[in-house]
Amino acid sequence: MNSPLVAGSQAEGHEPAARRPTDWNTGAMQARIRKRYAAERRFRLLGLAAILLSAGFLAFLLLTMLANGLRGFTSTDIALPVDFANSGLVVEPASLEGPGADLALAGADFQGTTSAAATAAFGADGATLLSDSAWLTVREAVRDDPSLLGKRAVIEVPASTAIDMAAKGDGDPTAEARYQRLEAAGQVSSGFNLRFLQGADSTDPTAVGIWGAFKGSLLTMLVTLVLAFPIGVFSAVYLEEYAPRNRWTDLIEVSINNLAAVPSIIFGLLGLAVFLGTFHLPRSAAFVGGLTLALMTMPVIVIAGRNAIKSVPPSIRDAALGVGASPVQVVFHHVLPLALPGILTGTIIGMARALGETAPLLMIGMRAFIATPPDGFTAPATVLPVQIYLWSDEVSRGFVEKTSAAIIVLLVFLLAMNGLAIYLRNKFETRW
Amino acid sequence: MSSTALLFLVLGLGLMAWIAARTRAAAFADGGPRGGATRHSLPMYHGWYVALWAVLPALLFLGVWSAVTPGLINGAVLATPEAAALPAFGMERTAILVEARQLATGQLPGAFNPQAQALAPAFEAEIGKYRLIGTVLALVLAFAGGAYAFTRIRPDFRARTRVERLVMAVLLGASLIAILTTIGIVASLLFESIRFFSFVSPSEFLFGTQWSPQTAIRADQVGSSGAFGAIPLFWGTIFIGAIIAMLVAIPLGLMSAIYLTQYAAPNVRKWMKPILEVLAGVPTVVYGYFAALTVAPAVRDLGVSIGISSASSESALAAGLVMGVMIIPFVSSMADDSIAAVPSAMRDGSYAMGATSSETIRKVLLPAALPGVVGGVMLAVSRAIGETMIVVMAAGLAANLTANPFASVTTVTTQIVQLLTGDQEFDSAKTLAAFALGLVLFIVTLLLNIVALRVVKKYREAYE
Amino acid sequence: SDAGGEVREQIRAVGSSTVYPFTTAVAEQFTTKNADFRSPIIESTGTGAGMQLFCAGVGAQYPDLTNASRRMKKSEFDSCQANGVKQIVELQVGIDGLALVEANNGPAMSLTTADVYKALAANPGGKPQTARTWRDVNPSLPAVPIQVYGPPSTSGTRDSLVELIMVPGCDADPAMKALKETNEDQHEQICSKIREDGAYIESGENDNLIVQKLASNPTALGVLGYSFLEENQNSIRGVSMNGVAPTYQTISDFSYPGARAMFIYVKGAHVNAIPGLKQFVAEYAGAWNPDGYLTRRGLIASPDAVRKEMAQRAAALTPMTGDELK
Amino acid sequence: MTDIATPNAFVAPDPASTAHATGISDPKMTARNVNVFYGAKQAINDVSIDVDMDNVTAFIGPSGCGKSTFLRTLNRMNDTVASARVSGEIRLDGEDIYASDMDVVQLRARVGMVFQKPNPFPKSIFENVAYGPRIHGLAAAKSELDAIVEKSLRRAGLWDEVKDRLSDSGTALSGGQQQRLCIARAIAVDPEVILMDEPCSALDPIATAKIEELIHELRGRYAMVIVTHNMQQAARVSQKTAFFHLGHLVEYGDTSDIFTNPREERTKDYITGRYG
């Protein structure tokens, strides 16, 4: 019904009238195509190789740690016969009832008794077969069962590092030989090392535990979370939803993006100068560690939060504004709830990074030897990665496997956190 | 009354104010949003308005009060006759005063110093007095604030607007923390750095090629010649973080991203991506341990087997390799994002021309995504040059200016840790050098980030 | 200013990383034996920083005790005094040996301090360093490349290395000894500066890594605390110096050149205020005997006479006067 | 209603003034000499128009001509665009909606809006409709709220389809149902004016027919403005039509006149499909 527009074709007058389509079937063309497909396959293989290499490296790392560390979770015990009746221990069984028990036990020479018993049972080198903290086990046994005091009893006490290593096939020849003899006599046993999960730092590798550092990490993370999460989310909301575009908000934006990439050690210097130097907060405290790490984590949360908020479709905001919600109501009723999963994943990833952070904490004194788990935010504490760093520097060879075991604990913690983040991401991804 | 109890009292007053105001506002006639006599805001907002008026001024006052009173109390105590015996000035006097206060408040079980014991009763009396005044004033303020706000409640009173204004202020305040942190970092680095530069000239520091902070730890110490040319550190940092690590991370990260976005099945991608991300989540101390004990010896053996007899077991290569692996996810996820952000129209355009996947990726997608990839690489570099523990544990401390990857080099961050955790005096040039190094590091990452942001931003605008 | 201050119920110690393992061991025993005291906090900050924190003042926010791998300096003592830290109890807890070690399958070297000096100095005898192998230093030594893992310039152990081995090795040359009288600065330049061309490899504080690295690199030497040598007998062994091998005996009688005394300093003003401090010192004094548990961790006990004097001092907590320091 | 202030802009010689001066008895909203800028770019150029209670007004025009922009100035949704700037005068019942003491939140409750793409909240159907009454405190008790929700859904012609699944998510409805839900949501706060920006463009023919029917039913109860790119739709649902082009209001008048007898050449070209 509409007449076509007039066509003018003078521009092409010089071209040949007959069209010669490209001949795709010549040999040269076919060869070229084969070459292109070969290049395609090579490129694709290269990509696959990159993935496999990266994943392989991760697997290798994890397997190495696992192989070294799993031994740290087992310990070797020696069955030590102790003749309490004739030990010369001066403890009144009666004094072991009630609150005075600890004091009464502290006064008794369990150390001497234990080494005497060892010498009696295993010969002159008997005492060296036992862990330095073996007598503590004996003391515990007596505390639990005061009736032992009048009898002869066999108590399972931790073996010394040398014997423990020999039991795990890594000892020196003399220890190996000694261990063979003990094993032949049925006097040694191996088992899961519960002490490792319950105790705190120690100078004796057979007595160390990870719980102190773990608790320190928990407390530190709690402070970090409580400070960084609200501040991070609030700044993200402000910057994404309300901030006018001007030089000031640009400045804020640049600072935040920059802070997210500032080397962590600089935060350590900040903590040292400001929290310890200016505000005189206590050294080595989980609170200061948390504060420092919060400053480090906050930008990560802001960035994740902004991305999550940005991905809430604007139509939701329009809808709420359209029925007369105020900007604050729009954000708190609609945007934040919808962005929360994204914010949470970002938070968990930021927290995971904070959990593995070592360098800034070294600066603020969280590298101390602390033999009891911290009992508060201002109590001296250390954290898992610093504990790993400290143990890797210990004299005794028994600490090597403990270091790897601590690494496993840390990795499990982290993988759990990452897993949670992935779960959240998958669960809440794109619901509209 | 203890300060916690006072705090709860004030908060309790706030709660009462909230309830009272809400009830009163709810009693106003309800007429829908139009018409003259309509209530402007929901009762809840009136409640919040009054509660905030009751609580905030009182809390503000308490804050100021607790900051001011110690000075007043000290002044009052110093005026007592017991204080006459105190040493005139200096640390000891301060120490005694602090101790006396702690005794008075029961924080200390026993006295370090008998003079403190003597001052304690005076402290006790003054503290009691000021606490009473503070309590009364706080309560009065809470009542006055609440009452003032309560009288303002009217149907057309815009309580919601006021409350929301406060919420906005809080949000703005939160975002200012970032600036405060930046200022804090600069301040804490700048001051010490300036002191450092009074020992060592900036040009010597920035352009000297000899790093050997063997200055005297103490005045009488032997071996006190020192050289603070930071070029070997900068070089080491760049060599490990920006060259070796990037030689690992860029190809692996980029190719992984390409494979995952363009070739991998959605299921593979769903699994592989988080797995790769784990690489960035492994704590650096673990990498450090791994690098030092597993990778470094292997690298050394490799060096020896190819005839480099000087191969050190603390090689730049070992640290750089491990660091490169660590930052693969940074490169790959940024590359992933920016390749995905190339409009699919580009991809379709290329496929429609008869291009194969690899041609499309290499000739169209990558060039278009390049700015984003470059931005990601910049961020990865800034992460790498800030990395500490891997280098501390695996790369050694020798400030060599060498391009031999089997030799040992050191980095800025490692030296910061060493300088600050060694046996040093806090105002020796050696310690202060750590802050100067920190400052340089901060400035460099700042510049890298600004460049990265610029690049990413420019690229974003190109498609919108 | 005058605000601040914290309650503190437990002992707080800082200072040398060399003494740290012994003090932590004592702390641990102290805790298990004294259930009513909180366990002490021991931070390894290095001797110098420890001194600085220790001397900063009296009060709960300052440490009660500092570990030192060398004696307090007069200047440090003065700074303590100036800050009101008047009463300082000095206790020598034992001896540490700075041992030169090699892998068990190494070349079985035997060196003199002069060899070490010539091999490690930046400018041996004032001339540029040219030695690449030990044979370059001394024709009787094997021709293995010079590679020594040692403490970094930031550590106090490095000072000891210079003081105890390098300088005596340098002074073995009479010309150098004479130089000391005429030009002390130059003497110091020549005698105490360590080469930085890669033959001397600064290793961090992590001595275990040095052990590992020696095991995988048998021609290299390492500079370690004696305790590490003892603990790792299965992979490393001591290198004898001037004909003396580093053993418990040779170190305790100071015949091995690398022997040095270790100290702790206790703040007299805190003894009554910090619960358990007194008992802690007593525990330490009980542990530093040759049959005490510290020797099992590599401590070398002080000679009997010294121990006796120290035990008395620990009991009476006699402060030092400062005159004994230089 | 209060009497209308007569600003001098009213008599300004603007091309559309003659067009809209006819036949409008009781304007609910009046716009005079409105200009809208996005940054430096002018999107609306000196537009004056009256919207009245009894008629449905349709805005038509090619893509990018400023229909949506102008519609959004009527309830100040443009405030959310940082770069947008509005000059001129817009009155609702004689009240200047751009006056500094105007409460925007309340204004938007009085001038409701329905968007091109249905945008229910990802909440239950009930909560979608109840949201407005809740934030404005229109219901004192749960039963009152229930009543409002039911009434609104009924008016939007959705009640029978959803009454048994009020707690299902609003996003689970079909496109056409979602759009009616959005209309119900707008109705629930009892607005005076309803603005609709291409409400049917994402819908299928049957859903479109339902919405058109709904517009017919709501006519007279609310003043309504509808933007559409479908001229047949404009012809079917509206009584007044405004034709925009490049930010100008080219022609405004009775729908029947515009479609059968356009006065401007541009209008005619557009209606006959020569561009757009």
Added chain:
Amino acid sequence: MTDIATPNAFVAPDPASTAHATGISDPKMTARNVNVFYGAKQAINDVSIDVDMDNVTAFIGPSGCGKSTFLRTLNRMNDTVASARVSGEIRLDGEDIYASDMDVVQLRARVGMVFQKPNPFPKSIFENVAYGPRIHGLAAAKSELDAIVEKSLRRAGLWDEVKDRLSDSGTALSGGQQQRLCIARAIAVDPEVILMDEPCSALDPIATAKIEELIHELRGRYAMVIVTHNMQQAARVSQKTAFFHLGHLVEYGDTSDIFTNPREERTKDYITGRYG
């Protein structure tokens, strides 16, 4: 051209077969009983159609009816959508393009495509046009390449506008120029068929007119299929029109017939604007 194999599908009783059986002399592409699924959802339902060399074929229909989907099956662009699955038979010069030994890369060079939104590569104008010839190795020397680029730009009617700035970025051109650049890019590999998916929907009226003119000029040289939502445009540029609805091909025939005398009620409703 090779002779056309006559598959039995050709005689299958499909609703559209009668429609397209008329008047097509020399089909360049034939589609028989094509079904397309996205996952479980069927987007195209048993469509058979012929595309011939001499005519421009227009696909019209309401949004979401499957026009784009069907168009993209013609050069297997749907392969890039993981969830898409195609059944039925499509032949180009008698060759089954979904046969396993079909080389997709070559197919796409023979069946070019132009998209709704102009999508020049972010490269220079020259590189945009040279891209195809380069990857297919159509030019042995630089001078040959120059000639191809010039010829293609001339055919696309863009040469005079850009000949002095061939090294400027393709994205710096205006929308209409960009779209002509995309056409030039498609022409450069000398395809046999050109598919265009709403090539003018993002353009202003003047640019649209230019593209329509271009289509007229190219007619006869290439087989052309154009998807459009603008019925006037379909009427102006095409000789054959196919009307799709809900994945079905409702009606296919001469454009003049479809617009003046549609056989199906749905076609008529759509053309008169009752929906879409």
